[in-house]
Amino acid sequence: MQRVKTLLSKEPQDRTKVEIRELEEYFKNNPFFEREAARARDNQTIQNLFTHLKVLEYQKGDTVFKFGDRGQLFYIIIDGEIEIRTPAPVELENEQATPEGILVFCITYFNEIYWDKMLNGDKIQSKILNELEMLQITVTNKSFDKDKALKALDHAVVNGHTKIHLKLEQSLNPNHKPSITLNWFKTVQTLRTGASFGERALIKNEDRAATIVCSKNSCFATLHRKDYNAIIGASQKRELKEKVEILKNFRIFSQLRTNVLEKI
DSSP states (O other), X not given: OHHHHHHHHSOGGGOOHHHHHHHHHHTTTOHHHHHHHHHOSSHHHHHHHHHHOEEEEEOTTOEEEOTTOBOOEXXXXXXXXXXXXXXXXXXXXXXXXXXXXXXXXXXXXXXXXXXXXXXXXXXXHHHHHHHHHHTTOOOBTTBOOHHHHHHHHHXXXXXXXXXXXXXXXXXXXXXXOSEEEEEEEEEEEEEETTOEEOHHHHHTTOXXXXXXXXXXXXXXEEEEHHHHHHHHHHHHHHHHHHHHHHHHTSTTTTTSOHHHHTTO
């Protein structure tokens, strides 16, 4: 795999034909490339793909991209594992809706909570992080050791050294209801080595529909939006045009506009 990473680290114009063939050989059984090879009319399309692929690496726990981000890259997992997380409601009931229960939930799922969906979510985040720093818990890029944080907060709550749990209740359950609904990012799928993701935002020109988090140290082959659309888009457009021409041969479809036929 190190050889592949080295080749993908080279600038496209610096890759030789031999190196491109090496990449073709390495990825020959990958589902994405098998599909594109079947779709392509000649080998040039596949060679263009391997010319423009680049490598990116992330550590376990890193976020590849977030829900709502502008899509810029298409990803193929060379090695590793990622979680696909989408927004969903979560119910906190009974003990979970108490000040202590809310605090435990917010710490345990700090990185999964949909803070932007929450009223004053950014301020609540800041309160929690400031409290952790006061308890001498190391916070880096809004990440921290959750076990250490829970132990420190438990000690502080029991000994009356913090009111963060009461402040959270005031913000999230001011009427002391037996249950409250929050929003978080729920893991809906796990993808592993060989899988690909991220093409929808490029094809549809939409924002990201999910958050992607690495559940293991991961290495990706990536393709930039402009290269994806230039290489893959051309094949897709040709395929779509051929489909329309075939449909127009049937009398039932012959009077329909092209944009309607494209959606069939």
